[in-house]
Amino acid sequence: MLVYFIRRMMQAVLVLFIMSILVFVGVFSIGNPVDILINPQADQEEIARAIRVLGLDKPLWEQYWLFLVNAARGDLGRSFVFNIPAIELILQRMPATMELAICATFMGVLMGIPLGMWAGLKPDSVSGKSIMAGSILGFSLPTFWVGLMLIMIFAVYLGWLPSTGRGQTRNFLGIELSILTWDGIKHMMMPAFNLALFKLSLVIRLARAGTREAILQDYVKFARAKGLRSGRIIGVHVFKNIMIPIVTVLGLELGSTIAFAVVTETVFAWPGMGKLIIDSINLLDRPVIVAYLMIIVFMFIVINLVVDLMYSVLDPRVRIAEARG
Amino acid sequence: MTATTPEIVAESAVAAKPQTPFRRFVSDFFESRVATAGLVVFALVLFVALFAPLISPQNPYDLTKLDILDGRLTPGAKSMDGMTFLLGTDDQGRDMLSAIFYGLRTSLGVGVTASFCAMMIGMAMGLTAAYFGGMVDTFIMRIVDMQLSFPSILIALILLAVLGQGVDKIVIALIAVQWAYYARTTRGTALVERRKEYIEAAQCLALSNKRVVFRHLLPNCLPPIIVVNTVLIANAIALEATLSFLGLGLPITEPSLGLLIANGFTYLLSGKYWISFFPGVALLVTIVSINLVGDQLRDVLNPRLQK
Amino acid sequence: MTDAAPTLVVENLRTHFFTKAGVVKAVDDVSFTVGKGRILGLVGESGSGKSVTGFSIMGLVDAPGRVVGGRILFRGENLAEASEEQVRRLRGSRIAMIFQDPMMTLNPVLRIDTQMIEAVQAHDSVDRETARRRARDALGKVGIPSPDERLQAYPHQFSGGMRQRVAIATALLHKPDLIICDEPTTALDVTIQGQILYEMQKLCRDSGTSLVWITHDLSVIAGLADEVCVMYAGRIVEAGTVDEVLDRPLHPYTLGLIGSVPSRNVRGRPLAQIPGMTPSLLGLPAGCAFRTRCGRADDACLITPEISAPLPDRPIRCFHPVLAGPA
Numbered sequence: 018m019l020v021y022f023i024r025r026m027m028q029a030v031l032v033l034f035i036m037s038i039l040v041f042v043g044v045f046s047i048g049n050p051v052d053i054l055i056n057p058q059a060d061q062e063e064i065a066r067a068i069r070v071l072g073l074d075k076p077l078w079e080q081y082w083l084f085l086v087n088a089a090r091g092d093l094g095r096s097f098v099f100n101i102p103a104i105e106l107i108l109q110r111m112p113a114t115m116e117l118a119i120c121a122t123f124m125g126v127l128m129g130i131p132l133g134m135w136a137g138l139k140p141d142s143v144s145g146k147s148i149m150a151g152s153i154l155g156f157s158l159p160t161f162w163v164g165l166m167l168i169m170i171f172a173v174y175l176g177w178l179p180s181t182g183r184g185q186t187r188n189f190l191g192i193e194l195s196i197l198t199w200d201g202i203k204h205m206m207m208p209a210f211n212l213a214l215f216k217l218s219l220v221i222r223l224a225r226a227g228t229r230e231a232i233l234q235d236y237v238k239f240a241r242a243k244g245l246r247s248g249r250i251i252g253v254h255v256f257k258n259i260m261i262p263i264v265t266v267l268g269l270e271l272g273s274t275i276a277f278a279v280v281t282e283t284v285f286a287w288p289g290m291g292k293l294i295i296d297s298i299n300l301l302d303r304p305v306i307v308a309y310l311m312i313i314v315f316m317f318i319v320i321n322l323v324v325d326l327m328y329s330v331l332d333p334r335v336r337i338a339e340a341r342g
Numbered sequence: 343m344t345a346t347t348p349e350i351v352a353e354s355a356v357a358a359k360p361q362t363p364f365r366r367f368v369s370d371f372f373e374s375r376v377a378t379a380g381l382v383v384f385a386l387v388l389f390v391a392l393f394a395p396l397i398s399p400q401n402p403y404d405l406t407k408l409d410i411l412d413g414r415l416t417p418g419a420k421s422m423d424g425m426t427f428l429l430g431t432d433d434q435g436r437d438m439l440s441a442i443f444y445g446l447r448t449s450l451g452v453g454v455t456a457s458f459c460a461m462m463i464g465m466a467m468g469l470t471a472a473y474f475g476g477m478v479d480t481f482i483m484r485i486v487d488m489q490l491s492f493p494s495i496l497i498a499l500i501l502l503a504v505l506g507q508g509v510d511k512i513v514i515a516l517i518a519v520q521w522a523y524y525a526r527t528t529r530g531t532a533l534v535e536r537r538k539e540y541i542e543a544a545q546c547l548a549l550s551n552k553r554v555v556f557r558h559l560l561p562n563c564l565p566p567i568i569v570v571n572t573v574l575i576a577n578a579i580a581l582e583a584t585l586s587f588l589g590l591g592l593p594i595t596e597p598s599l600g601l602l603i604a605n606g607f608t609y610l611l612s613g614k615y616w617i618s619f620f621p622g623v624a625l626l627v628t629i630v631s632i633n634l635v636g637d638q639l640r641d642v643l644n645p646r647l648q649k
Numbered sequence: 650m651t652d653a654a655p656t657l658v659v660e661n662l663r664t665h666f667f668t669k670a671g672v673v674k675a676v677d678d679v680s681f682t683v684g685k686g687r688i689l690g691l692v693g694e695s696g697s698g699k700s701v702t703g704f705s706i707m708g709l710v711d712a713p714g715r716v717v718g719g720r721i722l723f724r725g726e727n728l729a730e731a732s733e734e735q736v737r738r739l740r741g742s743r744i745a746m747i748f749q750d751p752m753m754t755l756n757p758v759l760r761i762d763t764q765m766i767e768a769v770q771a772h773d774s775v776d777r778e779t780a781r782r783r784a785r786d787a788l789g790k791v792g793i794p795s796p797d798e799r800l801q802a803y804p805h806q807f808s809g810g811m812r813q814r815v816a817i818a819t820a821l822l823h824k825p826d827l828i829i830c831d832e833p834t835t836a837l838d839v840t841i842q843g844q845i846l847y848e849m850q851k852l853c854r855d856s857g858t859s860l861v862w863i864t865h866d867l868s869v870i871a872g873l874a875d876e877v878c879v880m881y882a883g884r885i886v887e888a889g890t891v892d893e894v895l896d897r898p899l900h901p902y903t904l905g906l907i908g909s910v911p912s913r914n915v916r917g918r919p920l921a922q923i924p925g926m927t928p929s930l931l932g933l934p935a936g937c938a939f940r941t942r943c944g945r946a947d948d949a950c951l952i953t954p955e956i957s958a959p960l961p962d963r964p965i966r967c968f969h970p971v972l973a974g975p976a
Contacts, residue, residue: 239816242740242746243741243768246771257759
């Protein structure tokens, strides 16, 4: 287990290293770094000073080293627009995005697993088929358009839910959270559902396929032969088996949920990192772009790592195989 | 799956239906009514996209034809000079139906071009990896794995942040996002095919690498690539629409469906739904029809599912 | 036969599968009796309906199949007409079942203790500790060393033979009156197979548990069972005590089965074999289902043979019994 952990850690560090080179090459070499990193409104003297400070007159490998050292110290430049460190700006916006992504994931799981299991247990029933048709639609619908339609229905025509912002937040352990106030929850509903839609479709498919496969297995028949009630068979024997792929996929998807939050945040004017990056791209606030990319890449690597480890905890077979390997 | 399965399948297929593989494929495909409907709808969409300038009631980008006084008319309303706007107009008095026709043209054009280029690059990479193996294989597949561990939108975002806007830029971004899927599919299939005896036979005949790869290996790898291709065209269209909606994709001069939807966003809140609604429906119909065709192709071309 | 009332009486059982291609009569008019403490062997090729018979008794026939006729009298109670809840109460407590493939019968993601404790608690309202103790004792009884530790393990940490022992221990938790064994030794090594056969036989003798042993392996039956029923295409074609049936088969099919078993006595001579293969249950030949593979078949066999008893206590379904003795 420990060996496995260490090996996975080393892989993660390697990927981070490669990504840092890519982002560095992308931002510092393809574009003109002077344009990217220095405020275009600065005068000649300021530019010359900034070039010196940032070491842009040094050879490329030395610049990369400087970039790495600065990044390790948490310094990825200052936002032109807000004039605060880019990292700080992103970290300020991060809780909103994380809250949205986590709520969406929970929504996807809490709705998707029962629906998917139902569809898997009754694949030929009308309800089962409708659930599947819904999930196919969920895959095909463009997220942003669904967001607009949600706003149209629930905010414009029915007037039930607010369409922009986080609403009232409450501080919890130093983090502002919407979910702690009723107003916040109302603001959260549409964006979370919008972001959850794709995940929901995915979970339904996974749960349905897993259930259909599991109920044909001998262990389910054996469990029935033991005289267990069907509630326990479905709730424990089938459920635990289908959870493995679902947790893996959802864990891996948490990263993409955060990435796709860009769309939902733009639609619902949700003040998270995603909206920040879009605004930054439109305003050419490049240090923020670089910082966002590095942070999200880092998050991805961490998420992939955690999922792999969780997977090995959940599935005893993998645990042993990996330990031996 | 064991190595014997395809042979058994082939034998029984030959015994059952004495017809060419292509005709069998066609008849299998049309067995599903849903898929047939999908294909018909997609053909319609394609027709509209190809002939948009001929069938549109109005050239939506000829500014001399637009009248700002016709702006934001509801569906079915009549213009100042007597023309009926079936799906209403946008803020500049542009007929939405015409705008959607032209938007489809752009969306499909970008999606198909990008997917096709990505397929070429990905297939070349996948075949190279599978045929040569060893270090080449490891190197290419590591890149593919790493790229696939990041969501497509993030990669597109990174590229567009670096490259800027434009049709060429978004095509490049879509290619960069998609080539890895093709590479992985091609390599996987090619590896299976490469172990089969006909490749060995071809190599024993001392045919050139080029000939073995292109005349023998590639044609046998095509079915799964075709399936992936349909799905990825739909994905490319959806991703392009999303990026355009975010303002990162196509310039305002060549509005795709995504941009049309984005334009209508402002007016949605005041109840003028049609500017966003109808382009979205067009997008949805396009994507769903492609996906239906893709699903059926996957079932028909999958040897494991053949009777 | 024993004096006590029989544990299980199956009368005219019919289990059909309603598939798109047609009705599959997997079990068609099957009757047999298992006395207390007796072992009944149910022999047949794959697809002969022997497993479905077992599942029918357990009430575990899955859609599109269902029991369409006959009675399953377990200690006098007709399971074919009992409610699902009544049958569930019996399953695992009074009637247990052991499956063919030990690799598949234990849930791979649940620990052994979870799977055994839940089996105890499904029928007796005891606390976890008591249930655990009973699970441990059961594991010890089937010869699993250091059962306390093994309870903590996951199925994949066991070998096939050990897993089958766990399954047997689970089946024994409630000291059932009847255990249905669906080829429990087929997937195991011969030595392990021998150990398990021996232990099952011993358990049966000690506790008075009856067994229905489903197998395609006549040699297993020869060493284990008291009575035997030979199944072909959903019907019992021959029944009797093991000694009589094996020494003097009356049905041509039984004769063929016995002839197919390789043994030292027939070395050097070509093995007898039954030509052809088990017919699809969807397209059974009219009349006697074995007709197309039988050397003795004639026009009489175009009519489905009813049960007849050419010798006392030897019911068979054949117009041309092998009365001359084994060839």
